[in-house]
Amino acid sequence: MITFGTAGLRAPVGPGDDHMNVPTVTRTSAGVAAWLSRQESCGDSPAVAVGYDSRYGSHSMARAAAETFAGAGCRVTLIARPAPTPTLTWLVRDRGFDAGVQITASHNPKGDNGYKLYLTGGSQLVSPADREIEELIGAQPAAPQIHRSTDVHLDLGAYDGYVGAVAGLATSGDGHVLAARRALRVLYTPLHGVGGTALEQALREAGFQEPSCVAAQRWPDPEFPTVEFPNPEEPGTCDLLLEQAAGAAPEDRPDLLIALDPDADRCMVGIPDPAAPHGYRMLRGDxxxxxxxxxxxxxxxxxxxxxxxxxxxxxxxxxxxxxxxxxxxxxxxxxxxxxxxxxxxxxxxxxxxxxxxxxxxxIGTCPAPQIVADKDGIATALVTAAWAAELKARGRTLRDELADLDETYGAVRTAQVAVRFPTSAAASALVAQWARQAPADLFGGPTPEVTALDGTDATTDTADTADLAGGFRLRWTVGDLAHRVVVRPSGTEPKAKFYLQVAGTVGGADAAAVDAALAELTDTVRRLTA
Structure with missing residues (x-):
C-alpha cells in the first residue's frame, strides 16, 4: 500500500496496491471519508471538493474519488475541468468545505500521478491525521466492494472563481498603472500542464497585454514530450523558454519570464541579465x-x-x-x-x-494566504508581473531590486545539489551515511556545528543518528563567510537533496566573494556525491 507522504500519495500509474489507479484511489477515498465522519467539525455529511489535472488517469481517478465520497454520504463537488491545484485549495477555503482532493503528481515524471489531500481552510494534511487515515485505508475492503454514488455536483464556476480571486490581487482602475502593465512583455511556459489558460486569463483581467508563450509547451500533454522532468528547477527544463526569449527581436524581447510547473502551484521567474548565457536567468526560489x-x-x-x-x-x-x-x-x-x-x-x-x-x-510561494493557504504559481506570477510593470515604468528592474537586497541586508546565496536514485530507500541511505560521518573534505579545517532539522544538538560522531537520518544541518564559518549545508531525503521523489548557503554580512564580504565561495562549496558537494 502507498503511504501518505508530502500532502498525500504519489506513485507510478499502473496496477497493484503500490501504484496509482482507480482501486487505490477508491480505497484511499473510503479511508478519508471514514476519518472525516469521525470529526465533530464535519457534521453528519462532510463537504468535499475534488479536482484533477491532465496527467494519465487523472479524470478517471477524480471521478472515482468523487463517487466514493458521495457513496460514503459526503456532499461532493467535482471541478468540471482540469485545473491548477490552487483552484481546488481556493475552493475548499472559499466554500468552507471540510476537505479537498486534487489528483495530480505536480512536477513528478510523466509516469506518476498522485492524490493531494487538503483539510479545512485549504491547508495540506499533517500528522497525526495522515497516520490515522492510513489505518482507516488499510481497513477498507477491496475496491469493488466499496459503495460509490453518482450523486456528485459538477462545479462549472470554480475555475473562473479562482482566477477572479487571484486577479483581484492586482486589480486597478488607475490609468497609469494599466498603461505600465500593457507595456510589460511577458513570455511564459506551462510545461505541458494546466496553468496556461488560468495565467493568461488572470493577466488579462488585471490589465496586462496578452503574454507570449512557448507554443510547443502551451497545451496539456501527459507525455511531456519536450522535457525529461516537468520541473522548472531541473537543468534543461526551461531551455525552450530561454531560447525563445533570447531569439526575440529587440522590440519584442520579454521583460519577464514565467515557468509554471504542470499543476501550476509553483512558479519560476526569469529576468533579463546581460551576463547570463541567453541574456536571461531564472531565479531560484530563495x-x-x-x-x-x-x-x-x-x-x-x-x-x-x-x-x-x-x-x-x-x-x-x-x-x-x-x-x-x-x-x-x-x-x-x-x-x-x-x-x-x-x-x-x-x-x-x-x-x-x-x-x-x-x-x-x-520555487513554492504563497503571496496571498487569505486566498490560497498553499503555494500558488498563478498568484505568484501575477504579483511579480504587477511589480515588474511598475518598476519598468520607473526605469528600474527586478534585477535592481535584487541588488538592493544585497546592499541592505548583506549578500546571501544558496544552491541545491540533488542526487537522483532508483528508489527512495537508496536516497535515504546516502543521507544516513552523511549523518553518520559527513565528509571532512566538505568543511576543511573548521569543525561544523551539527543539528537535526528540529534544532536538536548533535555531533558528526554521535552514536545515535536516527534523528539525523531524516535531515540535518551543518554550519561553519570561514573568515566572515557563514557556510551552511542541509541534507535531507526528498519527500516526493527518490532524491537526496543538499541545500547549500554562503552568507556575508552587511558591509562585509561583497556579493562576488559570496558567489565564489558558494561555487566552491557546490563543486565540493557534487564531487563528494558523484
Missing amino acids: QTGPLLARRVVGQAVAAAADGAPAPVVATTVVSSSLLGRIAAAEGWDYRETLTGFKNLARAADGAPGELAFAYEEA
Missing part, C-alpha cells in the same frame, strides 16, 4: 521568495491600521536565511518551519498576527 516578501508584506504593512500585530512571514529550515534578516530589520514576525507547505500554512498558529507571506526554496 531569490524570488525574499524579493516578493519585501514587496507584498511591505504593501500590507503600509495598508494596516496603526497598532496592528506584526505580520507573520515564514519559510523552511532548508531555505535562505535572507527572509529572517529582512524580517528582523522590518519588524515582521518571522517563523521557520520544517519543509512543506503543510507546515508553512500553519506558521502563524498561536501568533498575534496573521500569516502574510510564505515561501519555500523549491
Whole structure:
C-alpha cells in the first residue's frame, strides 16, 4: 500500500496496491471519508471538493474519488475541468468545505500521478491525521466492494472563481498603472500542464497585454514530450523558454519570464541579465521568495491600521536565511518551519498576527494566504508581473531590486545539489551515511556545528543518528563567510537533496566573494556525491 507522504500519495500509474489507479484511489477515498465522519467539525455529511489535472488517469481517478465520497454520504463537488491545484485549495477555503482532493503528481515524471489531500481552510494534511487515515485505508475492503454514488455536483464556476480571486490581487482602475502593465512583455511556459489558460486569463483581467508563450509547451500533454522532468528547477527544463526569449527581436524581447510547473502551484521567474548565457536567468526560489516578501508584506504593512500585530512571514529550515534578516530589520514576525507547505500554512498558529507571506526554496510561494493557504504559481506570477510593470515604468528592474537586497541586508546565496536514485530507500541511505560521518573534505579545517532539522544538538560522531537520518544541518564559518549545508531525503521523489548557503554580512564580504565561495562549496558537494 502507498503511504501518505508530502500532502498525500504519489506513485507510478499502473496496477497493484503500490501504484496509482482507480482501486487505490477508491480505497484511499473510503479511508478519508471514514476519518472525516469521525470529526465533530464535519457534521453528519462532510463537504468535499475534488479536482484533477491532465496527467494519465487523472479524470478517471477524480471521478472515482468523487463517487466514493458521495457513496460514503459526503456532499461532493467535482471541478468540471482540469485545473491548477490552487483552484481546488481556493475552493475548499472559499466554500468552507471540510476537505479537498486534487489528483495530480505536480512536477513528478510523466509516469506518476498522485492524490493531494487538503483539510479545512485549504491547508495540506499533517500528522497525526495522515497516520490515522492510513489505518482507516488499510481497513477498507477491496475496491469493488466499496459503495460509490453518482450523486456528485459538477462545479462549472470554480475555475473562473479562482482566477477572479487571484486577479483581484492586482486589480486597478488607475490609468497609469494599466498603461505600465500593457507595456510589460511577458513570455511564459506551462510545461505541458494546466496553468496556461488560468495565467493568461488572470493577466488579462488585471490589465496586462496578452503574454507570449512557448507554443510547443502551451497545451496539456501527459507525455511531456519536450522535457525529461516537468520541473522548472531541473537543468534543461526551461531551455525552450530561454531560447525563445533570447531569439526575440529587440522590440519584442520579454521583460519577464514565467515557468509554471504542470499543476501550476509553483512558479519560476526569469529576468533579463546581460551576463547570463541567453541574456536571461531564472531565479531560484530563495531569490524570488525574499524579493516578493519585501514587496507584498511591505504593501500590507503600509495598508494596516496603526497598532496592528506584526505580520507573520515564514519559510523552511532548508531555505535562505535572507527572509529572517529582512524580517528582523522590518519588524515582521518571522517563523521557520520544517519543509512543506503543510507546515508553512500553519506558521502563524498561536501568533498575534496573521500569516502574510510564505515561501519555500523549491520555487513554492504563497503571496496571498487569505486566498490560497498553499503555494500558488498563478498568484505568484501575477504579483511579480504587477511589480515588474511598475518598476519598468520607473526605469528600474527586478534585477535592481535584487541588488538592493544585497546592499541592505548583506549578500546571501544558496544552491541545491540533488542526487537522483532508483528508489527512495537508496536516497535515504546516502543521507544516513552523511549523518553518520559527513565528509571532512566538505568543511576543511573548521569543525561544523551539527543539528537535526528540529534544532536538536548533535555531533558528526554521535552514536545515535536516527534523528539525523531524516535531515540535518551543518554550519561553519570561514573568515566572515557563514557556510551552511542541509541534507535531507526528498519527500516526493527518490532524491537526496543538499541545500547549500554562503552568507556575508552587511558591509562585509561583497556579493562576488559570496558567489565564489558558494561555487566552491557546490563543486565540493557534487564531487563528494558523484
